[in-house]
Amino acid sequence: MKKVYVNEDWCLACHLCEYYCAAANSGAGSMIKAFAGGKKPIPRIKVEEGSGINFAVQCRHCDEPACVKGCITGALSVKDGVISCDESRCVGCYTCVMSCPYGCIVISEDSSVIQKCDLCLKNNNGEPACVKGCPNGAIVLEER
Amino acid sequence: MAINYYQPLYEVMRDRDRCIKCRACERQCANEVHSYDEECDVMISDSRQCVDCQRCVSICPTNALKIANNPNTFRQNSNWSQQIMTEVYKQAETGGVLLSAMGNPKEYPVYWDKILLNASQVTNPPIDPLREPMETKVFLGKKPKNVKFNKDGTINTDLPPTLELSTPIMFSAMSYGSISKNAHESLARAATELGIYYNTGEGGLHKDFYKYGPNTIVQVASGRFGVFRDYLEAGAAVEIKMGQGAKPGIGGHLPGAKILEDISKTRMIPMGTDAISPAPHHDIYSIEDLRQLVFSLKEATCYKKPVIVKIAAVHNVAAIASGIARSGADIIAIDGYRGGTGAAPTRIRDNVGIPIELALASVDQRLRDEGIRNEVSIVVAGSVRSSADVVKAIALGADAVYIGTAALLALGCHLCRSCQTGRCNWGIATQRPDLVKRLNPDIGYKRLVNLIHAWDHEIKEMMGGMGINSVEALRGNRLMLRGVGLTEKELEVLGIQHAGQ
Ligand code: SF4
Ligand code: SF4
Ligand code: SF4
Ligand code: SF4
Numbered sequence: 001m002k003k004v005y006v007n008e009d010w011c012l013a014c015h016l017c018e019y020y021c022a023a024a025n026s027g028a029g030s031m032i033k034a035f036a037g038g039k040k041p042i043p044r045i046k047v048e049e050g051s052g053i054n055f056a057v058q059c060r061h062c063d064e065p066a067c068v069k070g071c072i073t074g075a076l077s078v079k080d081g082v083i084s085c086d087e088s089r090c091v092g093c094y095t096c097v098m099s100c101p102y103g104c105i106v107i108s109e110d111s112s113v114i115q116k117c118d119l120c121l122k123n124n125n126g127e128p129a130c131v132k133g134c135p136n137g138a139i140v141l142e143e144r
Numbered sequence: 145m146a147i148n149y150y151q152p153l154y155e156v157m158r159d160r161d162r163c164i165k166c167r168a169c170e171r172q173c174a175n176e177v178h179s180y181d182e183e184c185d186v187m188i189s190d191s192r193q194c195v196d197c198q199r200c201v202s203i204c205p206t207n208a209l210k211i212a213n214n215p216n217t218f219r220q221n222s223n224w225s226q227q228i229m230t231e232v233y234k235q236a237e238t239g240g241v242l243l244s245a246m247g248n249p250k251e252y253p254v255y256w257d258k259i260l261l262n263a264s265q266v267t268n269p270p271i272d273p274l275r276e277p278m279e280t281k282v283f284l285g286k287k288p289k290n291v292k293f294n295k296d297g298t299i300n301t302d303l304p305p306t307l308e309l310s311t312p313i314m315f316s317a318m319s320y321g322s323i324s325k326n327a328h329e330s331l332a333r334a335a336t337e338l339g340i341y342y343n344t345g346e347g348g349l350h351k352d353f354y355k356y357g358p359n360t361i362v363q364v365a366s367g368r369f370g371v372f373r374d375y376l377e378a379g380a381a382v383e384i385k386m387g388q389g390a391k392p393g394i395g396g397h398l399p400g401a402k403i404l405e406d407i408s409k410t411r412m413i414p415m416g417t418d419a420i421s422p423a424p425h426h427d428i429y430s431i432e433d434l435r436q437l438v439f440s441l442k443e444a445t446c447y448k449k450p451v452i453v454k455i456a457a458v459h460n461v462a463a464i465a466s467g468i469a470r471s472g473a474d475i476i477a478i479d480g481y482r483g484g485t486g487a488a489p490t491r492i493r494d495n496v497g498i499p500i501e502l503a504l505a506s507v508d509q510r511l512r513d514e515g516i517r518n519e520v521s522i523v524v525a526g527s528v529r530s531s532a533d534v535v536k537a538i539a540l541g542a543d544a545v546y547i548g549t550a551a552l553l554a555l556g557c558h559l560c561r562s563c564q565t566g567r568c569n570w571g572i573a574t575q576r577p578d579l580v581k582r583l584n585p586d587i588g589y590k591r592l593v594n595l596i597h598a599w600d601h602e603i604k605e606m607m608g609g610m611g612i613n614s615v616e617a618l619r620g621n622r623l624m625l626r627g628v629g630l631t632e633k634e635l636e637v638l639g640i641q642h643a644g645q
Contacts, residue, residue: 010584012172019166019205032206035164038185052577135203136584 001081002143004119004128006055010138011047013054018043020133021058024125025115042106044117045130056130056139059083059104059117067096067105067116076116084118149233154196155214156189162208163187169200169209174567174579197560199569231490242490245563245573247390247482247527247549250494254482255501255634256533260643262624264611271613273604279614280311280600284381284521284543285450285474304474305450307361307381309544310339311600312615313534315592316479316525316546317363317385317454319347321398321407321419322486322563323552324580327572330555330588332356337589338596343546344370346385346396346421348410354378361452364441366395367421369411373444381449381475382441384434386425387456389483389500389526391492396421402566402575431467438472450474457481457503457526458496462510469511469520477546478503480526484549486573487564500526501540505638508541508620531602540638541620554595555588
């Protein structure tokens with residue numbers, strides 16, 4: 001299965017992936033609209049930086065996902081290797097937030113549910129927005 | 145300073161309706177133009193520092209930025225232009241020599257744009273390059289005068305060493321130091337994939353790049369940086385740099401601050417020392433001296449590699465080229481006054497040298513007149529901007545061209561001409577690790593390969609239109625060229641007729 005991988009050699013810590021991610025999943029249709037009026041949609045990817053090394057982190061779509069195992073309502077599930085969240089079932093207990101070893105699960109703006117990377121399968125982006133938007137090929141979607 | 149004698153050249157314009165305050169521009173501008181004011185939740189810009197490299201414009205996710213010329217003008221004066229006045233103010237402030245980068249930007253004539261190509265009509269029909277074979281392969285080096293036979297009647301194929309190019313384009317000399325390691329890697333990998341050559345420049349060859357040796361031209365310049373046995377052996381050809389189009393008669397100076405560990409090892413000089421290339425080679429004061437160096441290098445490489453001598457196009461270039469052809473060199477590279485550089489005194493860059501088109505035409509003619517054209521190949525450089533320029537250069541007599549600026553453009557350079565500051569926002573003319581990173585060679589080399597493939601297609605199409613099916617047949621074919629808007633003298637030097645003739 002194709003997964004998103006990051007290459008810290010080329011990450012510039014420009015944080016654009018975060019913005020492309022947030023906009024793609026905001027449902028607003030455009031970057032400007034997503035952030036209009038001071039809105040701050042939350043990205044599902046986070047750039048870690050410092051000491052000259054930067055990289056973006058998002059869900060690793062683990063083979064043995066701790067988040068899915070821990071989910072108390074079955075909101076998180078694995079389908080074709082992609083782990084996604086059924087927000088209608090999430091009760092906002094944050095068990096998964098605490099169990100993800102990579103810290104890749106974020107909390108929605110109104111704190112009611114969790115949000116996570118689902119490789120842009122649910123939005124209309126077609127391919128992961130971070131991969132498409134990264135200016136330096138530091139995030140790739142590939143089979144390994 | 146309380147009084148700003150001169151004003152910023154550009155104005156950074158941010159469309160606040162579009163800006164989402166992502167701060168990407170702030171993070172990507174090494175000139176620290178953009179900043180975010182948390183208190184007022186607003187992005188602000190300091191246009192004074194902007195060099196118009198277009199990096200922020202290119203990465204802004206909402207297209208919120210425009211860099212415009214500062215509309216502020218000094219009182220109009222055709223003699224004392226704003227630029228000249230600004231330069232006087234700057235020098236009055238600093239007391240220093242003005243430095244610039246990249247090629248001469250002044251409004252001198254561009255002869256490529258005053259030359260038109262021919263096409264076949266009715267007789268000698270055009271050739272469709274997609275249906276019929278079309279050869280862009282060329283060999284650079286000495287060409288034997290006649291065919292020699294062995295005693296048993298077979299052809300003696302013992303030829304002087306040559307360079308084989310899949311298309312008549314090479315990447316010109318840009319040293320590691322003046323450009324980044326990632327830029328070098330992009331050039332080296334592209335040359336290898338394309339079956340052409342890139343040139344180390346005078347900065348030596350980084351140990352990681354020896355593997356690209358078969359597609360590398362190694363340069364020996366007046367500073368002799370990084371020259372030793374393995375270096376000479378690594379390359380496919382050795383180039384002696386006598387001059388550079390951007391700064392004829394001037395040496396080079398890479399400040400000690402840029403001589404970091406890797407560069408110091410590659411150049412074989414201590415870390416932090418200035419790398420000074422003298423203006424002359426201290427052992428070359430005549431063609432005889434040059435001949436000695438040519439043959440020392442041939443001897444050192446067992447006569448297996450062609451030797452290139454590179455000169456700047458200056459006033460008596462034809463006579464100089466004739467001397468070089470007689471010095472034993474296999475290839476002459478001529479660099480026109482529009483050639484690029486990482487740093488040159490502005491006055492030299494803008495006022496010294498001659499156009500490559502004229503230099504090429506007169507050198508080719510002179511070597512033909514003297515019957516020694518086959519002794520050397522001619523490679524021209526100094527602003528070859530498109531495949532049309534390549535075709536015109538070949539028809540004027542060149543065997544191949546060197547491209548430098550066009551290659552850097554493919555890598556992202558936007559010709560802000562601030563290379564000398566070492567803060568290239570595109571990761572090209574810099575050694576700052578965070579900036580070098582911005583040029584990912586995996587992306588860079590593919591863009592170079594695309595560029596040359598595109599040019600190769602266009603060259604074939606233009607040749608096909610003329611009914612010519614190989615670069616060999618186009619070379620020196622000045623009947624395929626006509627001038628427009630040129631004087632008798634210019635046409636005479638170019639050796640072409642005027643359009644309509
Ligand atoms: S967009 Fe690419 S380069 Fe920029 S922070 Fe994200 S991964 Fe790094
Ligand atoms: S990159 Fe564009 S959107 Fe982001 S802060 Fe700069 S101007 Fe605004
Ligand atoms: S120097 Fe380049 S990156 Fe900085 S503001 Fe000017 S154009 Fe943008
Ligand atoms: S190499 Fe970099 S600094 Fe030099 S002109 Fe190009 S963009 Fe500007």
